[in-house]
Amino acid sequence: MYLVLGLLASLLLSIQAQVADDYNCTYVKSAAPAGLAYSPLSVKCNDKLTAAQCLKFFVDPAVVPDDTTAKRPVLCYSTVGASPQPIEVPVQKMATEYCPKHCGYCCLTDAYDCDNKQDPAINCDTVTDSMCDDPAWRGLIAENWTCDRCNSTASSGSSTTASSGVTTRGGCSDTTQTCPTWRTNGFCTSTFYTAAQKRQYCAS
Secondary structure (H helix, E strand, C coil), X not given: CHHHHXXXXXXXXXXXXXXXXXXXXXEEECCCCCEEEECHHHHCCCCCCCHHHHHHHHCCCCCCCCCCCCCCCHHHCCCCCCCCCCCCHHHHHHHHHHCHHHHCCHHHCCCCCCCCCCCXXXXXXXXXXXXXXXXXXXXXXXXXXXXXXXXXXXXXXXXXXXXXXXXXXXXXXXXXXXXXXXXXXXXXXCCCCCHHHHHHHCCC
């Protein structure tokens, strides 16, 4: 029992020496060098400001995924000089809004902070970014997994399927029931069709 407590205390002390103060978007890395690291999802989005602007505002270098040695820029979550720095929610929200990639807060943004389907038909751990972007996979994946992109279709509004099988999204509706097939075959991303044609037939 004392051995377990001693090991636990050692682990906590080693973790404390690495990613400090704000543990959002981190995980325990077991591969060498082991310790608390920033998850790949922590930097999977883009900053609204340029890299130079984020560095100017937050001073310290950007977060690096899977790194167990670098610290999150303190100004991303605190303006207090005490150690450990307390998390100031307004400061953290501002950093998440304008420089989430620089600060390692992508997992806190609306686009990435969501849950996958409870019992997916596919193994979400095997889905790659290229599969999420591939029209042939997109429909099946979207039904089961978010591809860490909760709001990838949110800008179009919510979608519903009527009893006729025609999908409507944000007040717009498809004029054909074959849109899911057309979408899978690349209709929506094709440069052959105009944007007006795409909206006319498959608004969602």
